[in-house]
Amino acid sequence: MTPPVQRRGRRRRAALLDAAAELLAEGGFGAVSHRAVADRAGLPLAATTYYFASRDDLAASALEKIMRDELARLRALLAQTSRAAGPRAMARALVAALVPGDPAERSYQLAMYELYVQAGRGDGRLRELARDWNEGCVEVVAELLAERGHHLDDVDVRLITTLADGLTLELLVEERADTGTAVAVLTRALAALGASGAERGDEQ
Amino acid sequence: MTPPVQRRGRRRRAALLDAAAELLAEGGFGAVSHRAVADRAGLPLAATTYYFASRDDLAASALEKIMRDELARLRALLAQTSRAAGPRAMARALVAALVPGDPAERSYQLAMYELYVQAGRGDGRLRELARDWNEGCVEVVAELLAERGHHLDDVDVRLITTLADGLTLELLVEERADTGTAVAVLTRALAALGASGAERGDEQ
DNA sequence: ACTCAACTGGTACGGGCGTACCAGTTTTGC
DNA sequence: GCAAAACTGGTACGCCCGTACCAGTTGAGT
Numbered sequence: 208m209t210p211p212v213q214r215r216g217r218r219r220r221a222a223l224l225d226a227a228a229e230l231l232a233e234g235g236f237g238a239v240s241h242r243a244v245a246d247r248a249g250l251p252l253a254a255t256t257y258y259f260a261s262r263d264d265l266a267a268s269a270l271e272k273i274m275r276d277e278l279a280r281l282r283a284l285l286a287q288t289s290r291a292a293g294p295r296a297m298a299r300a301l302v303a304a305l306v307p308g309d310p311a312e313r314s315y316q317l318a319m320y321e322l323y324v325q326a327g328r329g330d331g332r333l334r335e336l337a338r339d340w341n342e343g344c345v346e347v348v349a350e351l352l353a354e355r356g357h358h359l360d361d362v363d364v365r366l367i368t369t370l371a372d373g374l375t376l377e378l379l380v381e382e383r384a385d386t387g388t389a390v391a392v393l394t395r396a397l398a399a400l401g402a403s404g405a406e407r408g409d410e411q
Numbered sequence: 412m413t414p415p416v417q418r419r420g421r422r423r424r425a426a427l428l429d430a431a432a433e434l435l436a437e438g439g440f441g442a443v444s445h446r447a448v449a450d451r452a453g454l455p456l457a458a459t460t461y462y463f464a465s466r467d468d469l470a471a472s473a474l475e476k477i478m479r480d481e482l483a484r485l486r487a488l489l490a491q492t493s494r495a496a497g498p499r500a501m502a503r504a505l506v507a508a509l510v511p512g513d514p515a516e517r518s519y520q521l522a523m524y525e526l527y528v529q530a531g532r533g534d535g536r537l538r539e540l541a542r543d544w545n546e547g548c549v550e551v552v553a554e555l556l557a558e559r560g561h562h563l564d565d566v567d568v569r570l571i572t573t574l575a576d577g578l579t580l581e582l583l584v585e586e587r588a589d590t591g592t593a594v595a596v597l598t599r600a601l602a603a604l605g606a607s608g609a610e611r612g613d614e615q
Numbered sequence: 616a617c618t619c620a621a622c623t624g625g626t627a628c629g630g631g632c633g634t635a636c637c638a639g640t641t642t643t644g645c
Numbered sequence: 646g647c648a649a650a651a652c653t654g655g656t657a658c659g660c661c662c663g664t665a666c667c668a669g670t671t672g673a674g675t
Contacts, residue, residue, distance in 0.1 A: 213621065213672065235532065237441065240662065251624045253666095262663065317531045324528055327521045327584035328439065337584055366574065366596045373577030380531035380541050392570045399603035417642060417651065444632065455654045457636095466633065 211258065220258045222248040227269035232314040235321050239266045267332050270322050273315060274336060278343045281305075285351050292355035294401060298393035300351070301367075302386050305375040313379065320376055344368055363400050370396055415462065424462045426452040431473035436518040439525050443470045471536050474526050477519060478540060482547045485509075489555045496559035498605060502597035504555070505571075506590050509579040517583065524580055548572055567604050574600055 211217045226247035230238045241255040241262060248254075259265040281304055288300040307313035319340065326337035348368045352359055359367070374389040415421045430451035434442045445459040445466060452458075463469040485508055492504040511517035523544065530541035552572045556563055563571070578593040 211621080215672090216622065219622090235529075241664085242661075253624055253626095254622090256664065257622070314532075317528060320528045320531075321525075323584055324521060324524045324580070325439075327524075327586070328518075334585070341581065341585065362592070362595050362599050365592065366600055369577035369581065369596065370570065370574050373573035373580075376528070376577075377545065377573065380527055381538070381545065382531070388566070388569065391566050392573065395566050395570055395604075396600070400599075415651080419642090420652065423652090445634080446632075457654055457656095458652090460634065461652070 216258075219248075219250060219254060223250065223255060223258055223265070224269055224272055227265055228273050231266065231269050231273065231322075232311070232318045235318060236266060236325060239269060241265070263330070263332075267336065270318075270333075270336055273318060274340050274343075277315060277319060278340075278347065281344075281347050282350075285347060290355060292357065294397035295390070295394045297351070297355060297357075297397055298390045301348075301371050301393055302374070302389050305371060306378055306386055306389075316375070316379055320379070344372060357401070359400065366400070367393070367396060420462075423452075423454060423458060427454065427459060427462055427469070428473055428476055431469055432477050435470065435473045435477065435526075436515070436522045439522060440470060440529060443473060445469070467534070467536075471540065474522075474537075474540060477522060478544050478547070481519060481523060482544075482551065485548075485551050486554075489551060494559060496561065498601035499594070499598045501555070501559060501601055502594045505552075505575050505597055506578070506593050509575060510582055510590055510593075520579070520583055524583070548576060561605070563604065570604070571597070571600060 211220050223244055227239050227244045230243055230247060239262065242252055244265065245252045245255050255265060259268065284304040285300065288303065289296060291297070307316055322333065323337050323340060326333040345364060345368045348371065349359075349364045352364065352367070370393060374392060378386065378389055415424050427448055431443050431448045434447055434451060443466070446456055448469065449456045449459050459469060463472065488508040489504065492507065493500060495501070511520055526537065527541050527544060530537040549568060549572045552575065553563075553568045556568065556571070574597060578596060582590065582593055
């Protein structure tokens, strides 16, 4: 649908989006139904079909919002970690940023991955969002490394990103408290790349 | 339900499982409904509730089957690749095994990931399957490396496994033909680990 | 003030779903 | 051969779903 022009309309659309994002995080794709969203937002059923062309549109829009928020959160979290440039310190910073602090956060991240996979089957819109997400993650990691004086080439950045992503998913799904292994793996990777790369981080 | 005792019963249960696995691969979790499975298997609706306690049971059982098959496929594929032990050769072997050859294969793998993520929200059974899958992958990678004379420690094996997994997911979802990047990333990882580890693979 | 578009909210339709039920039929164990 | 257990298949219930419809109300532009 064309975006609402009246103030109340915009507020309602935003409320629906918020509700949809919450539901998406809580219960995944299947939980985003017109009725559930409308109920959660305290609006009548028909509001959802008025502001969104279809259920898919609604869910995709909600995902877009979640994704933006999530990337912003990652950026913020990584910006405020220590500037230490050693492999272990950087690995710890990455894991701390990636591993969800509270259950709600965990849900959001699960939703991200769920929809990432969903994008593999899906229509163009989801596919595009998946790419954006991936690119955003790569950027965030590249910035983190660059700020600490590591100027790795594309392949290395991609390596670290993919590794961090994979580790996050494993931790998320198998719900181990054990972040130790993840830190160890990332540390190993950073150290190995540093050791054989052009740049070198100091120890600890 | 208790397993069928009569011959025809076992055949029917197996047929339902096959149908469920196909549907799971084709359309993901949501596509596995009693009716769809029964139709595909050419059996009446009630057969599904007779042989499986619930929809979840049916879907999980189908996943178990897919997982077993998929791990066997991986093992077989990796067993018959060249024995070359250089980083690039091994990276190529891994990518060749992981990247789906045909659309059906792609669907199966997407289903695996979808259910892996689903397990993060889920009941005990799915969670357990997810762990098995992960462990299986680690084992396969460890074998591949060991057969080629690389005896990496646990952290390194995990690193390669997670990396391979992450790269597969990216290729799968974003559907790039470009396996080049994946090979490059894996090669880089193997080379870096080899360079700073106890073992050393030769070049090319 | 008036008009027209934007918006509201209640309701209805058609369909797929999980699951339950049960009168029949076949197979098995004795 | 016969009873009990395993199995079959048709049908039905109640629920939630996406979407469409439409008579009313509200707000913006002139």
